[in-house]
Amino acid sequence: MRRFRIGNAIITKISELDLDGVEPSFLYPGADPASVLSVASSLSAGSYDRTTRTLRQSIHTWLVQIEGRTILIDTATGNDKERPTIPPLDRLNEPYLDRLAEAGVLPDAVDAVLMTHIHADHVGWNTRLHDGLWVPVFPNAQHYFSGIEADYGAAIDAGNEMAASALRDAADLGPMTHPPTAGVYKDSVAPIAAAGLANRIVADRSEVIPGFSYHALPGHSIDHAAILLESGGEQALFWGDVFHHPVQVTHPEWNSVFCEFPAAAVRSRRQALELAAHSGATVFTTHFAESSAGHVRRESDGSYRWNFTKGERL
Structure with missing residues (x-):
């Protein structure tokens, strides 16, 4: 568990899954x-296993504690x-x-949940299974998410292709090559x-709430x-899912297999790199x-370089 300090905020990584053995040809099917x-x-x-020649990834949530408030950024996949x-x-x-409790936070203490997008591994711990029903995990938290994402997910889960198609047309993001996973909005x-x-x-x-703002970077999802x-x-x-692995920082033209609108x-990846490099923000x-x-650092040749920061180990 690692902790970072940004201004008055303490930000802690709450892990759900370590993903080892990810084949490059699976994650980036359009790349050599x-x-x-x-x-x-x-x-x-x-980040890279030289023995198996595979990539390493993670699924996790960011816990932000700031000025008496407890906020989660995305909620990973969830159980069941x-x-x-x-x-x-x-x-x-x-x-x-x-693991969240190890960081000193119980579900009732969460004030807000902010979601970058509505995909399976970003909204799952919003709910848990109780007596056959999906109920909120964080009952005192206000949850924030894109209205367009919600409408699109609802249309997908209802099998309403006419409504889903209308939302895609309105978004005007170009051809869709990967649909979102069904059932995510519903549960x-x-x-x-x-x-x-x-x-x-x-x-x-x-x-959206004091100190936090949303910046549109569509393409991975609608x-x-x-x-x-x-x-x-x-x-x-x-960043949410603008990037899936550090190799994309060098090659932002590589789309992941999960990007819906390539x-x-x-x-959006190019915009995200410019925003990160220009602002100097910790990503x-x-x-x-x-x-x-x-x-993210912009090099003299116009390319970008990623450098990890370690934070504090708890």
Whole structure:
């Protein structure tokens, strides 16, 4: 468990899963595997396994404690969720809440949950299975997410292709090559709305809650956004799934297998790199392994470089 200090905020990584043995050809199907391995070979063993020639990733949540408030950024995959199309995430049984408790936080103490997008491994711990029903895990927390993402997820789960197609047309992100996983809205977001804990947001860079703003970076999903925290003259940038592994920082043109709208995803990665490099923000990723946090530096040739920051080990 690692902790970081940004202004008046203490940010702690709450792990759910370590993903080892990820094949480059699976994660980046449009990229030359040899090129991916060439870039990966310059990384440390925490991100690249030289023995198996595979990538290492992580799934986790960021806990932010600031000025008496307790906030979660994304909520990982959750237990008991049926995800048959994603075998590593299907019907998990992970001690995530125990790890949150180790950081000193019980579910009732969470004030807000901010979601970068509505994908299976970002909203799962919103709910838990209780007597056959999905109920909120954080009953005192207001949950914030894109209204477009919610409408799209609801249309997918209802099998309403006409509504889903209309939302894609309105988003104007180019061809879709990967649909979102079905069932995610139904079991992880709809129960939050039913409990009166849902807040639909627009990623227009204005504050959603004090200090936190959403910045639109669509493409990986229909209305994906990064979340920026500003505190004490410092910035933390929560990237969500704009990037899945450090190799993409060098090659932002590489789309992951999970990117729904490839052309838009490439544009958003370039925007995210520029935002991170220009602002100097500490970047908190969702799928990089190791500390999962770091900085982006723009090189003299216009390329970008990722550097991990270690934080404090708890």
